[in-house]
Amino acid sequence: MTDAAPNPNGAVGGGLAARNAAEAVRRSLKRRYAAERRFRMYGILAVAFAVCMLGLLFTTIVSKAVPAFTQTMINLEVTLHAQDIDPQGTRDRETLATANYRSIVRRAVFDLFPDVTSRRDKRALFDMISPGAVFAVRDLVLANPMLIGERVTVRVPMSDDIDQLNKGAIRKDVPEAERRVKDKQIAWFERLENRGAIETVFNSTFFTAGDSREPELAGIRGAAMGSFFTMLVTLLVSFPLAVAAAIYLEEFAPVNKWTQTIEVNINNLAAVPSIVFGLLGLAVFINFLGMPRSAPVVGGLVLALMTLPTIIIAARSALKSVPPSIREAAYGLGASPLQVIAHHVLPLAMPGILTGTIIGMAQALGETAPLLMIGMVAFIVDVPHGALDPATVLPVQIYLWADSPERAFVERTSAAICVLLGFLILMNVSAVLLRKRFERKW
Amino acid sequence: MSFPVLFGVLAVLTLFGFFLGRSRAMATAGGQIRNLHSLPNYYGYYIGLWCAVPGFLLLIGWMALETTVLDGMLVAHLPKRMTDVPGAELSLLLNDIKNLAHGDVTSRQVVDADLKDAAAFYGQLKVSSKMLLAALLVVLACGGILIARGRIAPELRARNSVERAAMAIMIICSTIAVLTTLGIILSLLFESLRFFEKVHPLDFVFGLEWSPQTALRKDQVGATGLFGAIPLLAGTLLISFIAMCVAAPVGLMAAIYMSEYAPARVRGTVKPLLEILAGIPTVVYGFFAALTVAPFFRDWGLEFGLTISSESALAAGVVMGIMIIPFVSSLSDDVMSAVPQSLREGSYGLGATKSETIKQVILPAALPGVVGSLLLAASRAIGETMIVVMAAGLAANLTANPFEAVTTVTVQIVTLLVGDQEFDSAKTLAAFALGLILFCVTLVLNIIALTIVNKYREQYD
Numbered sequence: 001m002t003d004a005a006p007n008p009n010g011a012v013g014g015g016l017a018a019r020n021a022a023e024a025v026r027r028s029l030k031r032r033y034a035a036e037r038r039f040r041m042y043g044i045l046a047v048a049f050a051v052c053m054l055g056l057l058f059t060t061i062v063s064k065a066v067p068a069f070t071q072t073m074i075n076l077e078v079t080l081h082a083q084d085i086d087p088q089g090t091r092d093r094e095t096l097a098t099a100n101y102r103s104i105v106r107r108a109v110f111d112l113f114p115d116v117t118s119r120r121d122k123r124a125l126f127d128m129i130s131p132g133a134v135f136a137v138r139d140l141v142l143a144n145p146m147l148i149g150e151r152v153t154v155r156v157p158m159s160d161d162i163d164q165l166n167k168g169a170i171r172k173d174v175p176e177a178e179r180r181v182k183d184k185q186i187a188w189f190e191r192l193e194n195r196g197a198i199e200t201v202f203n204s205t206f207f208t209a210g211d212s213r214e215p216e217l218a219g220i221r222g223a224a225m226g227s228f229f230t231m232l233v234t235l236l237v238s239f240p241l242a243v244a245a246a247i248y249l250e251e252f253a254p255v256n257k258w259t260q261t262i263e264v265n266i267n268n269l270a271a272v273p274s275i276v277f278g279l280l281g282l283a284v285f286i287n288f289l290g291m292p293r294s295a296p297v298v299g300g301l302v303l304a305l306m307t308l309p310t311i312i313i314a315a316r317s318a319l320k321s322v323p324p325s326i327r328e329a330a331y332g333l334g335a336s337p338l339q340v341i342a343h344h345v346l347p348l349a350m351p352g353i354l355t356g357t358i359i360g361m362a363q364a365l366g367e368t369a370p371l372l373m374i375g376m377v378a379f380i381v382d383v384p385h386g387a388l389d390p391a392t393v394l395p396v397q398i399y400l401w402a403d404s405p406e407r408a409f410v411e412r413t414s415a416a417i418c419v420l421l422g423f424l425i426l427m428n429v430s431a432v433l434l435r436k437r438f439e440r441k442w
Numbered sequence: 443m444s445f446p447v448l449f450g451v452l453a454v455l456t457l458f459g460f461f462l463g464r465s466r467a468m469a470t471a472g473g474q475i476r477n478l479h480s481l482p483n484y485y486g487y488y489i490g491l492w493c494a495v496p497g498f499l500l501l502i503g504w505m506a507l508e509t510t511v512l513d514g515m516l517v518a519h520l521p522k523r524m525t526d527v528p529g530a531e532l533s534l535l536l537n538d539i540k541n542l543a544h545g546d547v548t549s550r551q552v553v554d555a556d557l558k559d560a561a562a563f564y565g566q567l568k569v570s571s572k573m574l575l576a577a578l579l580v581v582l583a584c585g586g587i588l589i590a591r592g593r594i595a596p597e598l599r600a601r602n603s604v605e606r607a608a609m610a611i612m613i614i615c616s617t618i619a620v621l622t623t624l625g626i627i628l629s630l631l632f633e634s635l636r637f638f639e640k641v642h643p644l645d646f647v648f649g650l651e652w653s654p655q656t657a658l659r660k661d662q663v664g665a666t667g668l669f670g671a672i673p674l675l676a677g678t679l680l681i682s683f684i685a686m687c688v689a690a691p692v693g694l695m696a697a698i699y700m701s702e703y704a705p706a707r708v709r710g711t712v713k714p715l716l717e718i719l720a721g722i723p724t725v726v727y728g729f730f731a732a733l734t735v736a737p738f739f740r741d742w743g744l745e746f747g748l749t750i751s752s753e754s755a756l757a758a759g760v761v762m763g764i765m766i767i768p769f770v771s772s773l774s775d776d777v778m779s780a781v782p783q784s785l786r787e788g789s790y791g792l793g794a795t796k797s798e799t800i801k802q803v804i805l806p807a808a809l810p811g812v813v814g815s816l817l818l819a820a821s822r823a824i825g826e827t828m829i830v831v832m833a834a835g836l837a838a839n840l841t842a843n844p845f846e847a848v849t850t851v852t853v854q855i856v857t858l859l860v861g862d863q864e865f866d867s868a869k870t871l872a873a874f875a876l877g878l879i880l881f882c883v884t885l886v887l888n889i890i891a892l893t894i895v896n897k898y899r900e901q902y903d
Binding site: 033035039040043044045046047049050051054057060064242244248249252253261262265267268269272273274276277280283284288289292308309312336337338362363365366368372373386388395398399402410414417420421424428 | 444446506507509510513601605608609611612613615616617618619620622623625626629630632633691692693694695696698699700702703704712715716718719721722723724725726727728729730732733734764767768771795796797798800801818821822824825826827828831832852855856859860873874877880881884885888889892
């Protein structure tokens with residue numbers, strides 16, 4: 001290019017320069033196209049990375065969760081001697097409930113292997129059965145006192161270690177010192193398997209029980225009910241508040257300093273870290289107002305304050321999308337401002353508001369940190385029956401189990417995550433369907 | 443009678459008031475709607491509001507204050523020798539009395555006569571409180587109904603009154619957001635000030651040592667605890683930086699790909715997939731980080747002869763980065779899509795390739811929005827709690843090595859406040875001071891980000 005300017009033979013030189021320039025462009029084109037392809041490839045790689053991570057997360061959790069849905073059980077022959085349970089023969093409920101079922105189960109377990117005699121071996125043998133076996137036998141007797149004196153077969157859970165052994169999570173080829181199951185226990189287990197006493201069944205305990213220190217007895221029912229009550233409080237508090245606030249701000253509020261403050265506030269509140277809401281709940285609801293710790297009411301209130309901005313923002317955009325012609329037509333027919341909103345605008349905006357509400361509730365359902373602050377991390381065995389009972393929620397239960405050292409809790413944590421994700425997917429899908437079904441193009 | 447029952451009673455009374463108002467209005471109008479100022483329903487709402495609003499306020503107020511008042515009365519009733527103990531012991535005592543009154547087990551071995559007496563007193567107090575509340579509620583609600591009923595006449599402007607009340611209720615609802623912010627600021631500030639009475643603010647903000655373990659006895663070593671926030675802030679910054687190192691390039695390139703390259707069909711599937719990443723609860727990411735990613739990095743480090751702690755900042759940071767990818771990509775995608783088509787066409791007309799157009803035209807045009815999205819993502823990362831609680835360490839190391847365990851502000855808030863502590867100790871109050879720092883930092887980041895984004899939006903409108 002530089003040689004083109006001083007050349008006196010304009011036409012010839014110009015042609016040469018143009019050819020040179022075209023050559024230069026052609027040469028650089030290759031480089032530029034390569035850069036173009038590379039750039040595009042980076043984009044694809046970025047998307048692929050994100051999607052792969054999502055896939056990895058889901059496959060890891062699901063594959064870890066699958067074993068939790070089965071439980072190794074043993075069919076135990078138990079003799080319910082009357083003199084052990086109810087020597088007086090009164091069949092009084094109190095007597096039946098407090099009898100020493102532990103010794104009955106112990107005897108039944110030792111009967112499986114009469115050749116086990118030493119005290120240590122006996123303890124190892126009894127440890128193979130879950131402590132829940134004792135309660136299973138008690139419940140059986142309480143439900144049907146006629147069984148006393150009979151010999152019955154009870155299906156009781158094995159302990160978590162044996163369960164893990166059966167599922168292959170504890171490997172037999174590892175040296176004995178490095179695993180939680182002793183060689184002897186493995187031998188007993190194999191003998192029981194050969195006798196056909198071992199069964200692997202669907203783990204219904206996981207869905208019907210509250211929390212427990214024993215993995216094989218732990219379930220998510222308590223946490224799920226806690227989540228339910230918490231969400232109920234959140235919905236009851238945040239939905240009316242948010243809709244009222246959105247209507248005022250979108251339809252009636254004059255533009256002045258005060259309403260601008262409110263708007264800036266709502267936007268900022270939506271981005272405040274959730275743990276700060278927990279601190280607010282602790283300081284105001286628990287310490288200042290003296291509300292009970294660990295109660296779904298307090299958790300629900302904190303989460304309601306947290307989801308309020310989300311719902312307000314969604315509700316405002318839903319109200320905004322209702323065309324002004326609707327309002328003008330209603331005004332033209334003599335409706336008052338509130339009648340216009342209540343009878344015409346709000347019903348039309350409702351699908352959008354509900355979509356936003358569901359998304360806000362899904363966020364609240366997965367929230368953990370603020371609930372840790374207000375004491376919903378306590379170990380609670382009982383399934384809560386109301387919003388004032390101490391309770392925990394699904395995400396906090398996941399956190400608690402993830403912290404437990406027992407190996408069997410890993411799969412239960414994953415299973416609880418699957419349940420939580422299931423609920424979240426359900427909520428989000430219903431939000432999407434709601435939007436698709438009722439979305440209007442004006 | 444529990445609160446839900448009382449709310450039910452109030453609802454029934456309100457409903458009764460509504461029907462009463464409607465029929466009363468019709469009766470006074472001689473059965474002719476045209477004689478009335480408003481539609482009959484508005485007379486119903488009128489009585490309903492007169493019944494519901496005072497009753498509702500009473501219930502809420504009672505709910506909020508009952509425990510405090512009853513505790514005060516109980517303490518006043520207890521003999522002086524029982525209440526003359528430190529705060530923590532007193533609250534334990536009150537708890538025991540309540541449990542005893544409830545019929546539950548207490549924390550003490552022997553239950554003496556005084557305690558039983560107090561429990562009986564408390565039980566009685568609770569019953570009478572509920573009785574009083576129920577009586578007050580019924581009187582208030584019925585009184586409201588009677589007063590409102592007396593006012594009903596054909597010329598009563600019921601619709602105007604009801605609409606004024608509804609407007610007032612809506613205005614009150616819209617201030618809740620401001621009250622929440624105010625509540626956050628006041629509670630954080632108030633508790634932080636109490637903390638700064640015990641620890642000097644400069645020691646807190648510039649201190650290099652963090653070990654909040656206050657000794658139980660005065661004469662123990664390290665009885666005061668050290669509250670220097672620098673290691674926590676450094677740890678937070680380190681983990682957030684790692685997260686941004688993952689999220690910024692990936693999120694940005696994903697946004698570029700989706701807004702400029704991807705065909706509509708691909709975009710339609712990939713965008714929701716990325717949004718899923720933002721919808722997964724953080725506790726799930728925490729579990730994923732602790733169970734899968736951290737051991738992976740540790741084993742990978744062993745392979746190369748590096749010691750990577752199993753609670754390394756790297757694992758927590760990378761997983762957090764994955765979590766905030768959609769925060770970057772979603773907003774960046776929006777602002778890049780909002781760049782006018784004419785800018786692209788102008789650039790193509792000059793012979794630029796697509797990537798050159800993106801780098802030299804679209805990105806500069808969308809820069810404020812992109813920066814805003816990065817800042818919002820950073821504020822997310824700083825305030826994120828569960829991932830670091832589950833995957834990062836507890837020890838406050840002042841280090842920039844991503845392979846070591848560091849701790850963050852949020853982790854320390856959680857560890858300080860989970861479990862039973864007396865509420866006056868420096869340890870508990872420190873959590874609020876940390877919360878204040880966290881709130882201020884994220885607030886400033888958010889305000890900057892929102893200002894940048896909003897300024898940009900005005901350019902093409």
